[in-house]
Amino acid sequence: MSRVWSEKIPDLMGPSTLLYALLECYGPQRRQDLEIFFTDWKLDNIEHRDKLGLVFRGVVNVPGRLERTLFSINPNFPLLKQVRAFLHAILDENDLRFPIAIDDVEREAILRLAKKKRGSFSLEYLLGFPARTNMFSALEVLGGECNPRNLLTFCVPDASPNHIENLTRKHVRDGLLLRIPGGGIAFNADNPITGPLRGLMRAFLRSRPDVAKQIRDLAKSKRVASRNAMRPTLLGTAVLDRILLTLATKGPLNRSALLGSARSKDTYTLRALIESGIVARERRGKEVFVGLNASHPLCNELRDLVLSLSDASAKGALLDAPMANYGLLPLFDARTFKRTKTMPRLRSLMALAFAPRGEIDPTTVKKTLSESLYQTYRHVLRDLRASGIAELRVRKGLKLYRLDPKWPHHGPLLALLYKVGDVWPDEIEPILHSEIVHDGNAWARRRGIEPLRA
Numbered sequence: 001m002s003r004v005w006s007e008k009i010p011d012l013m014g015p016s017t018l019l020y021a022l023l024e025c026y027g028p029q030r031r032q033d034l035e036i037f038f039t040d041w042k043l044d045n046i047e048h049r050d051k052l053g054l055v056f057r058g059v060v061n062v063p064g065r066l067e068r069t070l071f072s073i074n075p076n077f078p079l080l081k082q083v084r085a086f087l088h089a090i091l092d093e094n095d096l097r098f099p100i101a102i103d104d105v106e107r108e109a110i111l112r113l114a115k116k117k118r119g120s121f122s123l124e125y126l127l128g129f130p131a132r133t134n135m136f137s138a139l140e141v142l143g144g145e146c147n148p149r150n151l152l153t154f155c156v157p158d159a160s161p162n163h164i165e166n167l168t169r170k171h172v173r174d175g176l177l178l179r180i181p182g183g184g185i186a187f188n189a190d191n192p193i194t195g196p197l198r199g200l201m202r203a204f205l206r207s208r209p210d211v212a213k214q215i216r217d218l219a220k221s222k223r224v225a226s227r228n229a230m231r232p233t234l235l236g237t238a239v240l241d242r243i244l245l246t247l248a249t250k251g252p253l254n255r256s257a258l259l260g261s262a263r264s265k266d267t268y269t270l271r272a273l274i275e276s277g278i279v280a281r282e283r284r285g286k287e288v289f290v291g292l293n294a295s296h297p298l299c300n301e302l303r304d305l306v307l308s309l310s311d312a313s314a315k316g317a318l319l320d321a322p323m324a325n326y327g328l329l330p331l332f333d334a335r336t337f338k339r340t341k342t343m344p345r346l347r348s349l350m351a352l353a354f355a356p357r358g359e360i361d362p363t364t365v366k367k368t369l370s371e372s373l374y375q376t377y378r379h380v381l382r383d384l385r386a387s388g389i390a391e392l393r394v395r396k397g398l399k400l401y402r403l404d405p406k407w408p409h410h411g412p413l414l415a416l417l418y419k420v421g422d423v424w425p426d427e428i429e430p431i432l433h434s435e436i437v438h439d440g441n442a443w444a445r446r447r448g449i450e451p452l453r454a
Contacts, residue, residue, distance in 0.1 A: 009090060010174060012197070014128030016050045017090070020073070023055065024087040028072035028110045053121040054083065058113040060106055070110040078121060082203040086196040126204055131159040133204070134211065135167055139177075139187065140201040141215045147184025153265070154222040157214045160260040218263070234309065234389065234413070236332055236345075239264045241309070243273070244292075248306045251316035252282065252291030269330055276327030278302070280319040294318035296326050297423045298416065305412040328420065346420075346427070348380045352390060352403045353417040354428045359402040389413070 011017045019038070023029060056074040061067050077083065124130040138155040139146065146152045152168065153161040168185055171177045176197070178188045187194050205212045233241050242262040246253070250261060259265065270290070273279040280293035292299055299318065307313065332346040351365050352358075362378045381401050384390040391404040403410060421428040 010176075010193075012090070012127055012132075012176075012193075013052070013054075013086075014125065016052075016055065017128075019050075019071075020054055020083075021087050021091050023071060023073045024084055025091050028070050028107050030106075031069040031071065034071060051122055051125040053077070056110075056114040056117070058110050058117075060109040060113070068106065070106060072110050072114055075111065075114050076117075078207060079123070079126070079200065079203045082196070082200040083126075086193070086200045089193045089196040092192070123204060123207060126200070131156065131163055132167055134159060134215075135164055136197065136201050137205055137211060138215045138218075139185065140198055140205065141212055142219065144198065145180060145184060145186030147180060147182045151219065151222055152185055154263050155215050155218045157211065157218065158257075158260055160256040161263065161265040162259070163256065165265075222263075234332075234387065235306070236330055237269070239266045240269050240273075240330060241306070243269060244302070244306045245310050245312065247279065247290070247292050247316060248303045249310075249312050249314045249316050252289040252319055254287045254289050258290060272330040276329050276331075277321070277323040277325075278327075278331070280321035282319050282321070289319070291317065291319040293323075294320045295322045298326075298328075298331075298419055301412070301416040301419045302331070305409065305416050308409045308412045326423075328424070344376045344380050348377055348384065349403075349413075349417055350420065350427055352384075352401060353414060354421060355402075359400045361398055361400050 009018050009021055013020055019034070022034070022037070054074055054077055056072050058070060058072075059067060060070050073080070073084075124133055127133040127136060134156045135152070138152060138157075142151070142155065146155075153164040156164050168177065172179060172185075175188055175191055176193065177185055180186045187198060235241050235244065239262065242264060243258065246258055246261045251258075253261065255270070258270070259267075270279065274281060274290070277293055277296050278298070279290050280295070282289050282291070292303060296302075303315070307315070328346065329343075332343065332349065348365055351360050362381055365377045365381070381390060381399075385392050385401065388404060388407050390401045393400050403414065407413075
């Protein structure tokens with residue numbers, strides 16, 4: 001019988017939703033009566049199913065009767081008023097009937113026991129599991145609707161964006177959510193469950209202001225990230241920065257937790273990091289964890305740079321997975337290499353770091369590293385200057401660039417580039433052996449311009 005009702009009652013509060021509904025509708029119940037109804041699972045495991053802590057189980061001794069085990073809704077639950085309104089909305093929608101009921105003597109006895117015991121409550125399981133609770137909380141914080149759709153997946157704390165996408169599709173099919181023009185997501189105001197559900201989420205957010213603040217901060221950072229989505233970062237892309245920062249501070253993590261913390265669905269970047277040996281994999285039981293690879297020759301310098309860029313101090317653990325050949329990608333040129341198989345940002349940084357007189361112009365970079373177009377190098381150097389990484393001086397129409405020693409992260413960046421030169425000398429050989437560069441920037445000398453430093 002319970003299987004029939006399980007198909008009717010939406011599991012919005014997890015696998016115990018039907019039990020919550022019965023206890024709310026008909027009050028406390030005897031164990032043997034519930035076992036007749038719940039033929040597909042044991043009530044002995046109620047503590048494992050009821051992670052929320054909403055159900056109270058007690059033994060009642062009524063004079064002249066046998067000792068009985070009874071179940072009831074815990075009257076000490078902090079959001080009891082909102083939970084009851086939500087459950088009644090579910091019951092009214094599905095017309096649930098459960099004719100067995102206990103008498104007033106046993107009812108009062110179990111309620112007296114329940115009021116004496118406070119119990120422990122895990123409000124993150126209010127809607128079955130933390131990801132769904134946080135997803136509906138995020139939608140409520142965003143005003144009941146969000147557009148574009150990926151804003152919702154970005155704003156759910158500690159959840160994989162792919163998981164949130166699947167949950168969104170499920171509840172769109174259920175009719176609890178709907179798609180709005182522009183591809184966004186919103187609560188379905190025509191669903192009778194929506195009002196009590198939003199009231200429950202508002203009560204949850206009042207009791208957990210830290211979650212509400214985290215959601216608002218994520219929404220704000222997403223809007224900033226969207227404005228700068230096309231601007232490359234020092235290490236390549238904003239997604240790459242977040243993945244490396246998460247691993248540097250919290251690693252190792254399983255893939256779902258990593259992508260959730262990094263607010264990304266980009267598995268290509270993670271796969272490229274693993275293929276190059278920068279990130280290692282390790283199986284622990286049934287789960288696969290990923291973390292920075294201690295065997296990669298750039299591991300320490302890269303971690304120091306990532307922590308310096310984010311002003312973080314905590315260091316996560318490392319994994320150790322030796323490889324025959326290590327790579328550099330997708331560092332610095334994740335977006336460009338995926339599209340054109342070239343690495344202009346890395347080559348430009350190496351040219352700035354290893355130019356004998358410490359400065360270089362775009363034409364010299366192009367002649368020395370004839371891999372990409374002149375326009376590409378010019379845009380890369382211009383972007384490095386806009387980011388404060390490089391500085392520029394112009395003399396008689398010639399633009400000369402060098403790494404800015406006043407940039408706050410100049411030391412860790414230079415240490416990483418020097419390490420790249422030690423491990424991959426082929427990357428700097430064209431720079432060190434080029435006549436143009438080795439001659440102290442011949443282009444500048446021909447125009448009568450003195451180098452920035454001798």
